Amino acid sequence: MTLRGRLSFLHPAVWLPLVLMVIVLGLLWQWGADRMPYLLPPLGDVGATLVEDADYYLTNALVTLQEAVGGLVLGGLTAFVLAVIVSEFTLARRAIMPVAVVLNVTPLVAIAPALVVAFGFGAAPKLIVTGLICFFPILINTSVGLRAVPLPVLQVYRTVHASRLETLWYLRVPIALPYLFAALRIVFPLSVVGAVVAELSAAGSSEGLGTAISRASSMNQLAAVYASIAILALLGSLLLLAVTVLERRLLHWHETQTAR
Amino acid sequence: MSAEAIRVDRVRRVYPVGARGSLVALDDVDLTVAAGTFVSVIGPSGCGKSTLLRVIAGLEDPDAGAVSVCGNTPAQAAAAKMLGLVPQTPALLPWLSVLKNVSLPAKVNRAAGRRRRERSGNGGPDMVELLRKAGLQDVMHKLPSQISGGMQQRAAIVRAFGLHPDVLLMDEPFSALDEFTREALQEQLLDLWDELKATVLFVTHSVSEAVRLSDKVVVMAPRPGRITDVLDIDLPRPRGPELLASAEFHAYEDLVRDRLRGAFQSTAAS
Known part of the structure; x- marks a missing residue:
């Protein structure tokens, strides 16, 4: 980053709008909390429980993060492998894609309880729900990307008789990467949603931020509910940040990264 | 090895158009290209010149007739890495440096490359040296997006020459470039070819380009796509920029232009 780039980060025009927005939202919240104490906890209480029970939140956040990342890896890898199969074999595409579409339009919130019945209160249903939520965007984007090699490029390598595997590895996969990352930007934060939905559906599970929320709300501990929500928002943002950093590294050649 | 590098024998290629119609892109086309010669194919759009190139490259199969490249079918020639293709666009891979781009064809289908090297006795292609000859030594570690369109097209030519192919097929490679870049690239192409x-089978729609580069100019006419003339260009080589201004050069340009007009009129009459 240039010196000017770093300085501009400190410029009030960059940070002031957000700071003002946060202050306005905070004041509105406090005003609401004064009037409706049974609906909104004062921000001070939320902060206090976060500090006092830091261990409790950290443990549960790690559980949810593990479920999210685990499901992400599971769903992402399955989707990527299927995308390769689907883009290479027309017959496989005809068999797999309709099933994938039906799976995608079925509400996940409806599938989750059924999975809990089938797989119990352990990690399995959470990984499956999170995996399912990550699966479809990666499958669709990657299979489109794998077939996005420009015709002249394909022709050049066909005249030197590049094998299918060589074409896949040297041409199709690199060209699909920007498409894959567009999907990852969506599913990284979405994986937290999957993990929480799974936790909320498993009434008897003992850990995770989703469980913490359902437990705290049943005991009317509003501050704890919002503290957990805040951590979930933070988790989602961190995952988005991670995928953005990864994308900058891997796709420095792509126009979305060079055009600023 | 035969002295004929390319032999096209009564080749016919028909594209279906709509529900019933069809377009005859190539109608009983015969063509032989002697080994080591530079032959251009020129004609108005829709005359089938690019189709002819794709059929020879093995990218399309003829509906009738036969094509042989150094005694092989186009598919066998591709499998043995005898062919090089320079398409209309540079078709470089945006994530690879210029050097890695021009070196990639050597990484695919390695077995054929090895057999070729054993037979010819020389080592692998020295891409750095070729890039230097094409004036790309300063940019070989840059990405394609960081260099000009003319340099990109030069890299595409180096990529094709790098395999030392027996037959180089070029499909209007300079059509998107400005006049100055075009003439400079024609000269570099001739230098590389000479070495x-x-x-070379070179498809173009520029009369002066065809005359400057070729030993023979093949004139084609559309509807149906066919060859109407084959003209020998008897000009001395090397053909530097000063030749472009000479009277003989202009005489050949006029001749090709005249035959092209004939190709148009024969279409209108039929």
Whole structure:
């Protein structure tokens, strides 16, 4: 980053709008909390429980993060492998894609309880729900990307008789990467949603931020509910940040990264 | 090895158009190209010149007739890495440096490359040296997006020459470039060709380009796509920029233009 780039980060025009927005939202919240104490906890209480029970939140956040990342890896890898199969074999595409579409339009919130019945209160249903939520965007984007090699490029390598595997590895996969990352930007934060939905559906599970929320709300501990929500928002943002950093590294050649 | 690098024998290629119609892109086309010569194919749009190139490259199969490249079918020639293709666009891979781009064809289908090297006795292609000859030594570690369109097209030519192919097929490679870049690239192409001695089939729609580069100019006419004339260009080589201003050069340009007009009129009459 240039010196000017770093300085501009400190410029009030960059940070002031957000700071003002946060202050306005905070004041509105406090005003609401004064009037409706049974609906909104004062921000001070939320902060206090976060500090006092830091261990409790950290443990549960790690559980949810593990479920999210685990499901992400599971769903992402399955989707990527299927995308390769689907883009290479027309017959496989005809068999797999309709099933994938039906799976995608079925509400996940409806599938989750059924999975809990089938797989119990352990990690399995959470990984499956999170995996399912990550699966479809990666499958669709990657299979489109794998077939996005420009015709002249394909022709050049066909005249030197590049094998299918060589074409896949040297041409199709690199060209699909920007498409894959567009999907990852969506599913990284979405994986937290999957993990929480799974936790909320498993009434008897003992850990995770989703469980913490359902437990705290049943005991009317509003501050704890919002503290957990805040951590979930933070988790989602961190995952988005991670995928953005990864994308900058891997796709420095792509126009979305060079055009600023 | 035969002295004929390319032999096209009564080739017919028909594209279906709509529900019932069809377009005859190539109608009983015969063509032989002697090994080591530079042959241009010129004609108005829709005359089938690019189709002819794709059929020879093995990218399309003819509906009738036969094509042979150094005695092989186009598919066998591709499998043995005898062919090089320079398409209309540079078709470089945006994530690879210029050097890695021009070196990639050597990484695919390695077995054929190895057999070729054993037979010819020389080592692998020295891409750095070729890039230097094409004036790309300063940019070989840059990405394609960081260099000009003319340099990109030069890299595409180096990529094709790098395999030392027997037959180089070029499909209007300079059509998107400005006049100055075009003439400079024509000269570099001739230098490379002179050194590496491949047979070149060069599709173009520029009369002066065809005359400057070729030993023979093949004139084609559309509807149906066919060859109407084959003209020998008897000009001395090397053909530097000063030749472009000479009277003989202009005489050949006029001749080709005249035959092209004939190709148009024969279409209108039929």
